[in-house]
Every structure is written in C-alpha cells, then in structure tokens.
Amino acid sequence: MKLASLKEGGRDGTLIVVNRDLTRAVRASGVAPTLQAALEDWSNIAPRLNALYEGLQAGKVADAFDLDIDRLASPLPRAYEFVDGSAYLPHVARVRRARGAEVPESFYTDPLMYQATSSGFLAPRDPILAASEDWGIDLEAEVVVVTDDVAMGVTPAQAADHIQLIGLVNDVSLRALIPAELAKGFGFLQSKPRSALSPVFVTRDELGDAWRDSKLHLPMRTWINGQWFGEAEAGVDMQFSFAELIAHVAKSRPVSAGTLVGSGTIANEDTAKGASCLAEQRTVETLRDGKPTTPFLRFGDRVRIEVTDKDGHSIFGAIEQVVERYSPA
Amino acid sequence: MKLASLKEGGRDGTLIVVNRDLTRAVRASGVAPTLQAALEDWSNIAPRLNALYEGLQAGKVADAFDLDIDRLASPLPRAYEFVDGSAYLPHVARVRRARGAEVPESFYTDPLMYQATSSGFLAPRDPILAASEDWGIDLEAEVVVVTDDVAMGVTPAQAADHIQLIGLVNDVSLRALIPAELAKGFGFLQSKPRSALSPVFVTRDELGDAWRDSKLHLPMRTWINGQWFGEAEAGVDMQFSFAELIAHVAKSRPVSAGTLVGSGTIANEDTAKGASCLAEQRTVETLRDGKPTTPFLRFGDRVRIEVTDKDGHSIFGAIEQVVERYSPA
Numbered sequence: 001m002k003l004a005s006l007k008e009g010g011r012d013g014t015l016i017v018v019n020r021d022l023t024r025a026v027r028a029s030g031v032a033p034t035l036q037a038a039l040e041d042w043s044n045i046a047p048r049l050n051a052l053y054e055g056l057q058a059g060k061v062a063d064a065f066d067l068d069i070d071r072l073a074s075p076l077p078r079a080y081e082f083v084d085g086s087a088y089l090p091h092v093a094r095v096r097r098a099r100g101a102e103v104p105e106s107f108y109t110d111p112l113m114y115q116a117t118s119s120g121f122l123a124p125r126d127p128i129l130a131a132s133e134d135w136g137i138d139l140e141a142e143v144v145v146v147t148d149d150v151a152m153g154v155t156p157a158q159a160a161d162h163i164q165l166i167g168l169v170n171d172v173s174l175r176a177l178i179p180a181e182l183a184k185g186f187g188f189l190q191s192k193p194r195s196a197l198s199p200v201f202v203t204r205d206e207l208g209d210a211w212r213d214s215k216l217h218l219p220m221r222t223w224i225n226g227q228w229f230g231e232a233e234a235g236v237d238m239q240f241s242f243a244e245l246i247a248h249v250a251k252s253r254p255v256s257a258g259t260l261v262g263s264g265t266i267a268n269e270d271t272a273k274g275a276s277c278l279a280e281q282r283t284v285e286t287l288r289d290g291k292p293t294t295p296f297l298r299f300g301d302r303v304r305i306e307v308t309d310k311d312g313h314s315i316f317g318a319i320e321q322v323v324e325r326y327s328p329a
Numbered sequence: 330m331k332l333a334s335l336k337e338g339g340r341d342g343t344l345i346v347v348n349r350d351l352t353r354a355v356r357a358s359g360v361a362p363t364l365q366a367a368l369e370d371w372s373n374i375a376p377r378l379n380a381l382y383e384g385l386q387a388g389k390v391a392d393a394f395d396l397d398i399d400r401l402a403s404p405l406p407r408a409y410e411f412v413d414g415s416a417y418l419p420h421v422a423r424v425r426r427a428r429g430a431e432v433p434e435s436f437y438t439d440p441l442m443y444q445a446t447s448s449g450f451l452a453p454r455d456p457i458l459a460a461s462e463d464w465g466i467d468l469e470a471e472v473v474v475v476t477d478d479v480a481m482g483v484t485p486a487q488a489a490d491h492i493q494l495i496g497l498v499n500d501v502s503l504r505a506l507i508p509a510e511l512a513k514g515f516g517f518l519q520s521k522p523r524s525a526l527s528p529v530f531v532t533r534d535e536l537g538d539a540w541r542d543s544k545l546h547l548p549m550r551t552w553i554n555g556q557w558f559g560e561a562e563a564g565v566d567m568q569f570s571f572a573e574l575i576a577h578v579a580k581s582r583p584v585s586a587g588t589l590v591g592s593g594t595i596a597n598e599d600t601a602k603g604a605s606c607l608a609e610q611r612t613v614e615t616l617r618d619g620k621p622t623t624p625f626l627r628f629g630d631r632v633r634i635e636v637t638d639k640d641g642h643s644i645f646g647a648i649e650q651v652v653e654r655y656s657p658a
Contacts, residue, residue, distance in 0.1 A: 011369065040340065078409050078585065079409070080407050080408070080409060080447060080448035080449075081447065083518065104513075106509075107513075110513075112513050112514075112515055113515065113518050114444070114515035114516055114518065115443070115444040115445060115446060115516065115517065115518055115521075116444060117410060117582065118409060118410065118447075119409035119410035119584070119585040119587075119588060120409075120582075120583065120585055129481070130581070131481075131580075135581070151657065151658060152458070152460075152655060152657065153460060153655065153656075153657030174581060177581070180435075180439075182514055182515075184435075184436075184441050185511055186415070186441055186442065186511075186516045187443055187444065187514075187515045187516020187517070188444065188515070188516070189412065189442050189443065189577075190577070190578075190581045192444075193581040193582040194582050194583075248518075249519075251460075251519045252459070252460075252464070252503060252519045252522040253446065253449075253522040254449065254523075255448070256407065256448040258448075259448060326481060326482065327482075328480065328481065328482030328483065329480060
C-alpha cells in the first residue's frame with residue numbers, strides 16, 4: 001500500500017491512503033489519525049489500512065478524492081528519530097581520493113552513520129530556505145526506510161522484518177558549513193538542516209522484486225533545473241543493507257516506532273550513471289579536471305528526485321523543491 | 330511551576346503539575362494531556378498550568394495526590410529533538426591536555442554541540458541497560474532546557490525568552506565505543522544511548538536568582554554508590570549560555586516546540602569540586618598520577634544526580650539509576 005499525510009489536522013498532518021497510480025486518495029479516519037500513530041500499533045493498523053488501499057484500488061471507497069501533491073506534508077511531518085547512513089562507499093572513496101586519503105578498512109565492515117535532525121521534515125514541494133548561497137547548498141537523494149518498534153540488540157535478519165515503509169529523502173546539506181563542523185569532531189549540526197521526504201511512503205510488498213535483501217533495486221533519478229543529473233542504481237554498491245543499518249543503530253538502544261533510517265547519497269562506481277548530490281559531481285570533476293566546475297545550488301534553482309518502476313510509473317511521487325532566500329523576521 | 334509526567338496514558342505519559350516541595354501533584358487533565366502538547370501551545374497553556382500550580386501550592390486543588398517518583402516517566406518521555414552541547418571548556422581542555430593536544434581557539438567562540446537521540450528518555454529511576462561492562466559505561470550530569478517554537482536565525486537575546494523549562498539529564502555515555510565512532514568523523518551514535526531526565530522540569534521563575542544570563546547558578550551534585558562524586562558549579566566556566574546554544578542550533582533551521590538543549594557535562598577549573606562524569610575524574614587522575622584509577626560503571630553500580638536550592642531542597646528531584654546487564658530476547 002501507499003501512505004501519505006495531508007497538510008491539515010495539526011503538526012503531524014492527517015494520514016491518507018493513496019492509490020498505486022498516485023491519482024486518488026482517501027483519509028484513514030477511523031483507522032489512524034496520523035502515520036506516527038499507525039506505526040505505533042502497526043501490526044493491528046496495517047491490515048486495516050491495507051483493506052482501505054484495496055478498496056481504493058477497486059474504486060469502491062466512498063469519500064475518495066483526487067490527490068493533489070501540493071496539499072501533502074511529508075508522510076512523517078516530524079519524527080522522533082532520523083539516523084542517516086553513508087552506505088555507498090564509491091561516494092566515500094571518491095571524496096577521500098580527491099583529497100589524497102584512503103578509505104579505512106573498517107568502513108567495509110562497520111557502517112558509517114550519523115544522528116540527524118527529525119523535528120521537522122519539509123513537505124515534498126516546500127522550498128529549501130537558506131540565508132546565504134555561500135552556505136554551499138546541496139541536495140542528497142537517498143532512500144529512507146521507516147521502522148516500527150525494534151528491540152535493542154536485534155540481528156540484521158530480525159531487523160529486516162521491522163522495515164515497514166520505504167520512501168525517498170532529500171537530505172539537504174550545507175557543504176560550506178561542513179568542514180569546520182566536522183573538524184570539531186562531533187558530527188553535523190548546522191550543516192544538515194531540515195530534509196524533505198517523498199510525497200508517499202510504500203510497504204515492501206508494493207515494490208515486488210525491486211525490494212530484495214533489504215535494498216531498493218531501482219535507479220534514483222535526479223534533475224536540477226530540469227536537466228538530467230543522475231540515475232545511480234540504489235541497489236548497486238550499497239555496502240550495508242537497511243537491515244544492517246538498523247541493527248547497527250540498535251546495538252546499544254531500542255529503535256522506536258516511526259524511526260527513519262537513510263541510506264546516504266546514492267553513488268555507483270560507474271560515474272556514467274551521474275550523481276545524487278553536487279558534492280559527488282564536483283568530486284568527479286576534481287578527479288578528472290583538477291577542479292570542480294558545477295556550482296552548488298543558487299536561489300531559484302529547482303531540484304527533482306524520483307524513482308520509477310520498470311514501466312516508468314512514479315512509485316513515491318517526486319520531491320520537487322526550489323531554493324529560496326531566508327530572511328529572519 | 331514544576332511539571333512532570335506519569336508513566337500512564339501512552340508513550341508520552343500524562344502531564345502532572347507538582348508542588349514546590351515535590352510531595353504533591355495533580356493531573357493536568359483538561360489543560361494539556363502531555364507536556365509535548367503543552368509546549369506546542371505554550372503561551373496559552375502555561376498560564377493555565379500555572380494557575381493549577383498555585384492552587385496546588387495553596388492546598389486548594391481537588392484530586393491532588395501524593396507524588397511517587399517511582400511512578401514518573403521522564404517529563405518528556407520522548408522528544409523530536411535533543412541537541413547537546415559541550416559548553417564547559419575546562420572539561421574539553423583537560424581531556425585534550427591528557428592526550429597532549431591544545432584546545433582550538435575557535436572553541437571559545439563557536440559552540441561544540443551534537444545531535445543526540447531523542448526517541449526515548451529513560452525515566453529518572455529506570456535502570457541503565459548495557460550488554461557489556463566493557464562498553465565503558467559512564468554518567469554525564471548536565472543541565473537541560475526545553476524550548477517552545479523558535480524561528481530560524483534567532484539571536485541569543487531572542488532565544489533566551491524561548492527557554493520555557495529547565496531540568497537535569499544523565500547523558501549516559503559508552504566511553505569504550507567513543508574513540509572508534511568519533512574516528513569515523515560523523516559523531517556519536519552507538520556511544521550515546523538513551524539518557525534519563527530529572528523527575529520534574531521547572532520554569533525559569535521557579536529558580537529565582539539561580540537563573541541568570543540563561544545559565545543555572547547552582548552546584549550539580551552527583552554520587553556514585555552513595556559516595557560523594559562531585560558538586561561542580563553549573564554557573565561557572567560555562568562558556569556559552571543556553572541562549573547562545575539555542576541560537577547556534579537555529580542558524581540554519583527552526584527549533585521546534587519540545588526541543589531539549591543540553592549543557593554538556595558540568596566541569597569547573599577547580600577540580601576540588603569533583604566531577605560530573607567518570608571520564609573527567611579519570612582525566613584528572615591521568616594528569617596527576619599518569620594513569621586513571623577510578624573504573625567506569627559496573628553492573629549494580631548506582632548513580633545519583635541532584636540540584637538543591639540554597640536551603641538544601643531538591644529542585645528537580647533526583648535522577649537515581651542502577652546499571653544492569655541487558656540480554657536480547
């Protein structure tokens with residue numbers, strides 16, 4: 001099934017069920033008010049949402065309405081936890097090679113992950129607000145999964161069954177703020193502001209063969225200002241599956257219902273596939289030409305992120321955002 | 330006023346108002362179901378909670394009951410964001426001196442902060458669960474503040490008025506997991522599991538003169554297994570006020586209602602005040618004797634963290650936790 005949230009009803013939005021074609025929807029009223037509430041009682045709520053989805057697919061649901069993506073919040077407008085990985089080692093290796101460093105051997109066995117902000121996610125069509133272009137504004141197109149409750153100490157095999165929803169995230173990054181922040185040693189804070197999520201999240205069964213080994217086996221398509229930017233394969237070169245990433249997080253604590261786990265920016269060994277973030281593209285240029293030529297995002301620039309199935313149908317809907325200048329009140 | 334949450338009514342607990350002596354309480358039913366809900370509409374809800382508090386103080390509230398701290402969850406049993414600082418530079422300087430390094434000049438002007446987990450806070454009397462003593466289990470006694478909604482780009486002066494509640498946090502740290510995690514460059518994840526909050530959070534006015542310049546001017550008292558461990562002054566050697574820490578976080582994004590901002594482990598230049606974490610104590614020993622002698626926490630060890638007013642009355646109630654072995658199901 002496919003789930004989304006309307007921008008109405010409060011800070012967590014209003015849960016709706018969306019049809020496969022992303023054209024029709026129905027409020028989940030009487031089943032669960034919000035996606036967070038559904039995830040907190042997933043084993044009971046999911047079958048009832050699925051029944052609603054089947055009714056919607058069959059055209060048998062009263063109160064269905066045409067889906068307007070501009071009216072959508074992110075499926076989780078906020079969450080209690082977002083832990084983001086950096087699971088595509090070609091990205092890590094390339095960035096390090098550009099500065100003459102090696103990838104530590106441990107990176108192939110121990111996932112690189114960080115604690116990200118989750119107190120608010122931009123809607124899929126919300127602007128990216130920044131006070132200055134000098135911040136080095138960048139997209140990062142990633143796959144993200146959502147869990148129900150996961151016990152501390154789970155194995156990857158156990159964690160795989162706790163992946164309840166899959167979607168996309170634009171992990172907005174402020175590249176110019178990253179070096180000084182990472183040099184302090186405690187990770188990202190100002191340099192990773194709010195991210196945007198895809199219009200809908202879907203269950204594993206909705207992906208069919210494209211969901212295998214706790215990875216999404218489809219290309220991540222990105223455009224900047226309408227120009228093709230990349231179609232890196234999300235199922236290729238992902239060193240750690242989502243099940244492994246979840247088990248990594250759960251080593252020393254439980255993982256709560258509604259937690260988002262991100263893959264990291266999608267990157268393949270094969271650079272002909274393009275990139276999923278400008279930092280990657282600029283690194284490829286630096287290795288090839290000695291310096292980067294593609295600039296970071298400027299005010300007015302448009303970003304589009306989408307994954308389609310083998311027949312070209314959008315699975316999650318597209319994230320489409322414009323970069324805008326922010327001025328404090 | 331003083332606020333707390335009962336372990337009842339769901340994942341966010343049930344909001345109660347507690348009297349100044351921490352002996353009596355009343356449910357905030359009809360005003361706000363949870364502390365999170367109160368913070369989301371603080372300007373309307375706070376006066377009504379305060380009226381309930383005044384009634385409770387005057388002994389004029391029906392349905393008041395004796396406070397039993399064992400029945401309390403953390404005031405926020407979970408939150409959408411927890412950003413923790415490291416604002417006491419004597420701690421930073423000492424740790425670096427022990428390994429022969431300098432404190433970068435920028436640390437005196439640019440706050441060191443990190444994104445922490447907020448999806449679950451241990452209750453003030455919950456055990457600290459760890460799979461192994463080899464993880465190097467440590468306490469960190471800190472002051473924490475809670476904000477209402479804060480706009481992106483606020484100044485420290487503006488941020489000061491958004492500090493709505495003050496409390497304590499035991500920022501549990503797994504020292505043996507920290508070096509490898511920080512070496513990867515993206516900050517803490519496994520090494521900073523769930524923290525515990527103090528039984529009650531209080532408003533600024535409740536602290537009188539002890540709240541000045543967006544800092545708490547009282548000693549942080551800690552005990553391990555009933556033995557005095559420290560009474561470092563929270564108002565001394567705090568390089569950045571909470572207002573400055575909030576403004577730092579808000580540089581590139583809004584800060585949402587119910588966000589927790591931590592001070593970092595309290596540490597003074599004056600080592601006679603003792604320590605607020607074992608890592609600090611061990612660093613002092615290393616600088617003095619060449620090696621640490623105090624071990625990290627072991628299963629069965631008890632930690633106590635409390636702040637009292639000038640008359641010796643507990644302000645926030647005490648965090649009291651026992652370390653226990655965790656075995657996955």
